[in-house]
Amino acid sequence: MPLYCDVALPVPLDQVFTYAVNGVVPVVGARVLAPFSGQRLMGVAVRVHDDAPPDGVGIKPLQQVLDDAALLPDELMELARWIAAYYVAPLGEVLRGMLPLSAEVKRHFVYRIAEAGRKVLYDGAAKGASRRSRLSAEDQNCEYAVLNYLEDGEAAKMSALRSATGANKALLEGMVRKKWLVREAVAEERDARRLEKIAVLVETKQEGAEAVGRRLPKLNENQLAVMAELAAVGGRMRVRDLRMTLERVGIPDSTLGTLVKRGLIAMEETAEEFHFGGVSAEGKKHAHEHTLNEAQTEALATIATAIAKDGFAPHLLYGVTGSGKTAVYFAAMRRALDAGKSALLMVPEIGLTPAMTGQLVAAFGDEVALLHSQLTPDERAEQWHRIRRGDARVVVGTRSAVFAPMVKLGLVIVDEEHDGSYKQEETPRYHGRDVAVMRAKLNEAVVVLGSATPSLESWANADKGRYVRVEMRSRVADRPLPAVELVDMRAEFRETGQEQLFSRRLIEETQATLERGEQAIILLNRRGYSFVVMCRSCGEKVECENCAISMTYHKPVTGDVAQPGQRLECHYCGFRRGVPKTCPKCGSEHLYFLGAGSQQGEERLQELFPGARIGRMDRDTVRGRADMERLLARLHAGEINLLVGTQMIAKGHDIHGVTFVGVVGADFALGLPDFRAAERVFQLLTQVSGRAGRGELPGKVLVQTYHQDHYAIQFVAKHDYPGFVAKELNYRRWMHYPPFAVLANVVVQSERLEEATGWSSVLGKWFQQTHLDKVRVLGPAAAPIVRLKRIYRYHFVLKAEQRQALGGVLRAMLRFAEAQNIPRRNLVVDVDAVHLM
Numbered sequence: 001m002p003l004y005c006d007v008a009l010p011v012p013l014d015q016v017f018t019y020a021v022n023g024v025v026p027v028v029g030a031r032v033l034a035p036f037s038g039q040r041l042m043g044v045a046v047r048v049h050d051d052a053p054p055d056g057v058g059i060k061p062l063q064q065v066l067d068d069a070a071l072l073p074d075e076l077m078e079l080a081r082w083i084a085a086y087y088v089a090p091l092g093e094v095l096r097g098m099l100p101l102s103a104e105v106k107r108h109f110v111y112r113i114a115e116a117g118r119k120v121l122y123d124g125a126a127k128g129a130s131r132r133s134r135l136s137a138e139d140q141n142c143e144y145a146v147l148n149y150l151e152d153g154e155a156a157k158m159s160a161l162r163s164a165t166g167a168n169k170a171l172l173e174g175m176v177r178k179k180w181l182v183r184e185a186v187a188e189e190r191d192a193r194r195l196e197k198i199a200v201l202v203e204t205k206q207e208g209a210e211a212v213g214r215r216l217p218k219l220n221e222n223q224l225a226v227m228a229e230l231a232a233v234g235g236r237m238r239v240r241d242l243r244m245t246l247e248r249v250g251i252p253d254s255t256l257g258t259l260v261k262r263g264l265i266a267m268e269e270t271a272e273e274f275h276f277g278g279v280s281a282e283g284k285k286h287a288h289e290h291t292l293n294e295a296q297t298e299a300l301a302t303i304a305t306a307i308a309k310d311g312f313a314p315h316l317l318y319g320v321t322g323s324g325k326t327a328v329y330f331a332a333m334r335r336a337l338d339a340g341k342s343a344l345l346m347v348p349e350i351g352l353t354p355a356m357t358g359q360l361v362a363a364f365g366d367e368v369a370l371l372h373s374q375l376t377p378d379e380r381a382e383q384w385h386r387i388r389r390g391d392a393r394v395v396v397g398t399r400s401a402v403f404a405p406m407v408k409l410g411l412v413i414v415d416e417e418h419d420g421s422y423k424q425e426e427t428p429r430y431h432g433r434d435v436a437v438m439r440a441k442l443n444e445a446v447v448v449l450g451s452a453t454p455s456l457e458s459w460a461n462a463d464k465g466r467y468v469r470v471e472m473r474s475r476v477a478d479r480p481l482p483a484v485e486l487v488d489m490r491a492e493f494r495e496t497g498q499e500q501l502f503s504r505r506l507i508e509e510t511q512a513t514l515e516r517g518e519q520a521i522i523l524l525n526r527r528g529y530s531f532v533v534m535c536r537s538c539g540e541k542v543e544c545e546n547c548a549i550s551m552t553y554h555k556p557v558t559g560d561v562a563q564p565g566q567r568l569e570c571h572y573c574g575f576r577r578g579v580p581k582t583c584p585k586c587g588s589e590h591l592y593f594l595g596a597g598s599q600q601g602e603e604r605l606q607e608l609f610p611g612a613r614i615g616r617m618d619r620d621t622v623r624g625r626a627d628m629e630r631l632l633a634r635l636h637a638g639e640i641n642l643l644v645g646t647q648m649i650a651k652g653h654d655i656h657g658v659t660f661v662g663v664v665g666a667d668f669a670l671g672l673p674d675f676r677a678a679e680r681v682f683q684l685l686t687q688v689s690g691r692a693g694r695g696e697l698p699g700k701v702l703v704q705t706y707h708q709d710h711y712a713i714q715f716v717a718k719h720d721y722p723g724f725v726a727k728e729l730n731y732r733r734w735m736h737y738p739p740f741a742v743l744a745n746v747v748v749q750s751e752r753l754e755e756a757t758g759w760s761s762v763l764g765k766w767f768q769q770t771h772l773d774k775v776r777v778l779g780p781a782a783a784p785i786v787r788l789k790r791i792y793r794y795h796f797v798l799k800a801e802q803r804q805a806l807g808g809v810l811r812a813m814l815r816f817a818e819a820q821n822i823p824r825r826n827l828v829v830d831v832d833a834v835h836l837m
């Protein structure tokens with residue numbers, strides 16, 4: 001029997017910890033409980049062995065082994081090790097992110113008699129109850145009853161003890177404290193189907209309009225609002241979602257009850273089927289129903305051949321917006337299933353693209369499982385077990401779905417692979433796309449990264465021949481890409497003599513689109529009303545108390561439930577405050593509001609187009625999946641003909657009536673201090689342009705810009721992604737930026753400014769003195785956001801040609817920092833950082 005076990009614990013230390021095996025030898029991949037600086041932590045056994053620790057090192061015994069079998073299969077353990085090494089992250093923290101949540105392996109507590117308990121039982125039998133106990137005679141009797149019940153040594157659940165002896169939890173816990181009993185946690189597989197309530201709008205068809213008319217006038221405003229809400233989503237909605245929506249608009253819960261009593265809404269109970277949504281226009285085909293065109297057929301053939309071959313094969317699918325990538329994904333997934341394998345489809349944010357999941361269910365029925373962060377723990381548990389049993393062979397999910405316990409994984413697809421939300425911005429700071437490629441490698445599976453605007457990293461990998469490039473250069477059914485017109489806002493100012501949010505051309509085109517009965521979308525990529533509140537006298541901006549960030553003004557709206565006097569909001573930490581009467585710095589009364597956000601955009605559009613049916617899509621109007629589904633349903637139905645919103649509107653939506661897209665103020669991001677600024681602007685503008693002209697009618701795009709000559713803008717106008725990447729790659733090569741160098745951002749952070757600066761100068765000196773011929777270090781410098789959520793931030797940017805050299809320096813730096821007593825949690829190591837802010 002091995003004597004020792006190495007455990008990865010979820011603590012920010014780059015090491016594993018050795019414990020003595022205590023009776024039960026854990027299998028590698030099982031969870032264990034281990035003592036750690038006075039606490040009991042749950043970790044994962046990563047190695048069992050007989051290597052005695054060096055003399056003098058005290059080894060504590062494991063407290064408990066929680067699983068009989070490995071919770072994580074070998075390939076996921078290997079993936080965890082790879083992530084820990086690649087991202088220089090503590091293995092325990094990586095594993096914590098990969099493990100199913102506790103609900104997935106829910107544990108209940110059982111009690112077992114302990115040595116001391118037995119002694120009490122026997123002594124008590126001999127001498128009678130102790131007189132000195134502070135407990136009542138009744139409780140003492142109960143304690144004896146419990147000890148008696150457990151005497152045979154079997155563990156019992158609390159519920160069993162309660163019904164047998166009347167003991168309550170407090171009493172049992174008291175006995176645990178006296179060490180008469182031990183309490184143990186037992187894993188319990190939970191995947192019973194749950195029931196859930198659906199609110200259904202009662203059909204009124206047969207009743208005739210008159211009858212409805214007679215009934216409806218009796219409804220009050222709130223009741224009508226609830227009815228409208230349900231009608232907007234096709235008459236059915238999860239009660240849970242409906243309640244959330246009502247709560248937000250301030251309609252009391254009882255309204256729903258009244259409507260049920262009056263027979264206008266029925267409550268149905270169904271076994272919880274997953275809710276995938278499924279917004280699409282009537283008569284529009286599902287992705288799996290299309291006969292693939294030539295480009296799609298070719299793309300599929302390449303991918304399908306790889307699937308048939310078995311073995312790791314990475315692909316980059318570059319397909320312009322509206323080229324029909326979804327249909328290719330679905331066909332490839334079908335091939336994987338036919339070959340007896342499972343398929344994983346990763347999407348950036350499930351709530352933003354409900355149509356995708358709806359189509360998946362249409363195509364694959366109950367083979368589909370869904371994984372994302374908005375699921376309740378029970379829902380997640382159910383999905384997790386269905387996947388692990390092999391019942392669900394098609395999994396769709398966000399970033400962390402890359403750790404799904406798939407059986408015979410044959411195909412991984414990463415849709416919109418360029419999307420920033422694949423990057424996890426907390427430890428472990430992994431990139432879901434890159435982990436997906438590694439996972440496919442470990443599983444000898446095919447991986448497809450798809451996008452109309454692939455990341456430069458992926459494009460360069462295809463250039464080097466590491467990925468097979470598959471291209472779909474035109475839209476389905478020979479639909480043209482929309483014509484893009486640039487409006488030079490400097491000229492606009494010269495000609496009109498005033499600073500306007502919307503140019504004359506944009507107003508004209510919007511007007512014309514609405515008059516033709518078509519739909520228009522306007523991108524205004526900031527939420528709120530004004531994103532800067534500034535003092536005219538001293539020039540100072542009103543900043544967040546916790547962050548070095550300008551606060552955004554949100555205009556009160558009718559029915560707004562937010563507190564008055566809290567109209568300024570920090571979009572980084574959520575802090576709110578009232579609008580000050582005078583400048584906090586100089587006391588001047590001349591504060592003014594600058595920079596229009598989507599809320600102001602909506603207001604201005606209402607003034608300009610009073611007849612338009614305007615909708616807004618941003619984090620303030622769309623808080624969850626239900627909101628998004630409702631908004632998209634109204635767009636598909638044509639109930640909204642003018643939509644304004646933030647980058648959310650650019651995400652994969654396929655609304656055939658949209659023929660015009662206007663872009664306002666999106667090029668300000670070109671000026672951000674981040675080497676990926678041009679790439680991001682290009683991607684956003686191309687993606688949002690891609691929403692126009694996806695139906696029968698051709699589309700048109702108008703981009704308002706102050707940087708008309710910037711190459712990113714020029715290439716957007718020409719729909720020339722390959723041209724853009726070629727130019728951008730040159731610049732990256734020249735500047736030694738990724739993908740021609742590997743990069744890490746190291747942030748030194750502390751609530752105390754002097755610590756942040758002091759530690760960064762200590763590290764800066766170390767970097768200087770250490771012979772770093774293979775790694776270039778920039779910094780220390782104040783991070784672009786120097787204070788965030790009350791924490792001061794200084795940073796270094798490390799660049800290297802070789803990943804190994806970079807990893808080596810980072811690890812050496814962490815060792816040095818440890819020796820200098822710089823706490824590990826004050827150092828953020830972000831390998832392949834996506835944001836340098």
Ligand SMILES: Nc1ncnc2c1ncn2[C@@H]1O[C@H](COP(=O)(O)OP(=O)(O)OP(=O)(O)O)[C@@H](O)[C@H]1O
Nearest residue numbers: 290291292293321322323324325326327476652690
């Ligand atoms: N072979 C086909 N024939 C006709 N229409 C098709 C075909 N394949 C897909 N479509 C339709 O073309 C439209 C665009 O497809 P899809 O949404 O998959 O594009 P995409 O490549 O994912 O674009 P984006 O990158 O903009 O999201 C959809 O309405 C889809 O139903």
Ligand SMILES: [Zn+2]
Nearest residue numbers: 544547570573
């Ligand atoms: Zn803040």
